[in-house]
Amino acid sequence: MAELIALEVPATPSALSVVRMVIGGVGTRLDFSLEDLDDLFLAIDGLLQAAMEAETLERLSVRIAPDGADLRVAVGVFESDRLQEQIALTPGGRIDLCTLLGRLVDEVTIETVAGDNDGFLVVLLKRGSGSGM
Amino acid sequence: MSGRDDRRVSEPFDLTAPPGQHSDLPTDESGAPTDHGPLADPQGRGRAESDKLDQYLLRRYHLHGDRKAREQLITMYLPLVRSLARRYASRGEHFDDLVQVGAIGLIKAIDRFDLKRGVELTTYATPNIVGEIKRYFRDKGWSVRVPRGLQELNIRLNKVIDELVPKLQRSPTIKELAEAASATPEEVLEALETSQAYNSVSLQASPNGESGEEDAGLIDYLGGEEEAYDTMEDRTTLAPGFAKLDKRERYILHLRFFEGLTQSQIAERVGISQMHVSRLIRRSLEKLREEIGDLDRPRSDRAPGADER
Numbered sequence: 001m002a003e004l005i006a007l008e009v010p011a012t013p014s015a016l017s018v019v020r021m022v023i024g025g026v027g028t029r030l031d032f033s034l035e036d037l038d039d040l041f042l043a044i045d046g047l048l049q050a051a052m053e054a055e056t057l058e059r060l061s062v063r064i065a066p067d068g069a070d071l072r073v074a075v076g077v078f079e080s081d082r083l084q085e086q087i088a089l090t091p092g093g094r095i096d097l098c099t100l101l102g103r104l105v106d107e108v109t110i111e112t113v114a115g116d117n118d119g120f121l122v123v124l125l126k127r128g129s130g131s132g133m
Numbered sequence: 134m135s136g137r138d139d140r141r142v143s144e145p146f147d148l149t150a151p152p153g154q155h156s157d158l159p160t161d162e163s164g165a166p167t168d169h170g171p172l173a174d175p176q177g178r179g180r181a182e183s184d185k186l187d188q189y190l191l192r193r194y195h196l197h198g199d200r201k202a203r204e205q206l207i208t209m210y211l212p213l214v215r216s217l218a219r220r221y222a223s224r225g226e227h228f229d230d231l232v233q234v235g236a237i238g239l240i241k242a243i244d245r246f247d248l249k250r251g252v253e254l255t256t257y258a259t260p261n262i263v264g265e266i267k268r269y270f271r272d273k274g275w276s277v278r279v280p281r282g283l284q285e286l287n288i289r290l291n292k293v294i295d296e297l298v299p300k301l302q303r304s305p306t307i308k309e310l311a312e313a314a315s316a317t318p319e320e321v322l323e324a325l326e327t328s329q330a331y332n333s334v335s336l337q338a339s340p341n342g343e344s345g346e347e348d349a350g351l352i353d354y355l356g357g358e359e360e361a362y363d364t365m366e367d368r369t370t371l372a373p374g375f376a377k378l379d380k381r382e383r384y385i386l387h388l389r390f391f392e393g394l395t396q397s398q399i400a401e402r403v404g405i406s407q408m409h410v411s412r413l414i415r416r417s418l419e420k421l422r423e424e425i426g427d428l429d430r431p432r433s434d435r436a437p438g439a440d441e442r
Contacts (some may be wrong), residue, residue: 017326020326021323021326024322024325025318025319025322027307028306028307028308031306032307033303033304033305033306034304034305034307034325034407035304035395035396035397035407036304037307038396038411042414042418045415045418046418046422095386095418095421099390103389103390129303
């Protein structure tokens with residue numbers, strides 16, 4: 001079974017700091033560069049900022065999964081259709097959420113969550129480019 | 134610069150004559166006024182001659198709007214800025230960053246210099262430069278309590294990153310940073326995380342928490358990157374929110390998000406550290422978010438009078 005680290009945290013800056021530390025730890029194992037990690041953190045910050053503008057967000061579910069030399073981070077659970085639309089836009093001449101995510105991570109997908117906590121996760125894939133460059 | 138045209142000051146020089154024809158100005162072999170600063174005077178020019186050149190250039194700028202005279206003054210006084218910045222270089226900030234901050238103080242001094250007061254530019258500029266550097270330190274104070282060891286490691290990491298990037302020709306990994314800084318990867322991550330506290334960027338951070346013009350960089354003033362700015366202006370001045378940013382912030386975001394340059398590549402092009410680029414990107418995005426967030430709202434939800442861009 002592939003390694004998966006799952007975190008449930010309040011949607012607060014101090015909890016996000018913990019999330020960054022965990023992602024950083026996994027990224028370090030994968031030989032992620034400082035810039036790779038910074039990009040990933042910026043992408044998560046941007047996503048959460050947009051999410052909080054679109055809906056009330058009290059708790060965060062974060063799933064961190066190494067995938068070979070890459071890192072997959074799923075963040076949610078979101079409910080806002082508007083957020084989903086923003087992510088699905090085609091990058092244009094402005095720095096909006098889709099442009100931001102498109103430049104900072106290598107792949108963005110939506111994963112539906114069913115059950116008690118209906119909604120969706122935004123899955124960010126960051127390819128490692130550390131010492132192998 | 135405001136009020137420059139209103140000033141009426143007697144002019145000891147014939148400002149319409151070419152520079153070489155000012156017999157009382159220090160000149161080079163071609164007859165143009167020399168541009169050596171007060172701390173760099175290889176021709177052995179005396180204090181009085183330096184002051185005359187300063188006065189000449191200040192008048193050219195303040196009375197005639199001569200931008201080249203302003204740039205010459207900036208260039209002449211950069212050794213003074215470097216000298217003053219060096220005094221503060223051991224306090225954990227990059228020397229180059231301090232020079233940039235000090236240069237802003239210099240530029241403000243040149244722009245605000247009052248010809249009528251009869252003081253020397255050195256006398257007026259020095260407290261401005263030092264004040265700008267001190268304000269920089271004060272504004273960048275640690276916003277939350279961070280253990281001293283982590284603060285010191287963070288400072289050490291800034292230096293290590295600057296050394297490793299050109300050596301490796303890429304951004305270093307956490308393990309490489311840890312090795313170079315004689316720390317564990319966990320300590321490095323923790324120290325980098327504390328830099329968030331150092332820079333006070335959080336989900337709740339105010340998008341307008343920074344002072345726009347106050348912390349603009351040297352390249353905003355010198356015009357050295359003007360061509361590069363021009364090439365990107367067509368594309369980005371129309372981008373929503375960009376009007377809120379200063380030139381350097383627009384330029385850096387353009388390079389990162391439209392040109393696809395990495396932070397290290399931007400750092401090399403702009404002449405600042407990669408960590409500084411990272412901080413500027415974060416800050417600029419914070420500023421953009423408020424503007425773009427407003428534009429993303431349905432029209433009926435927007436604040437009255439919000440621009441349609």
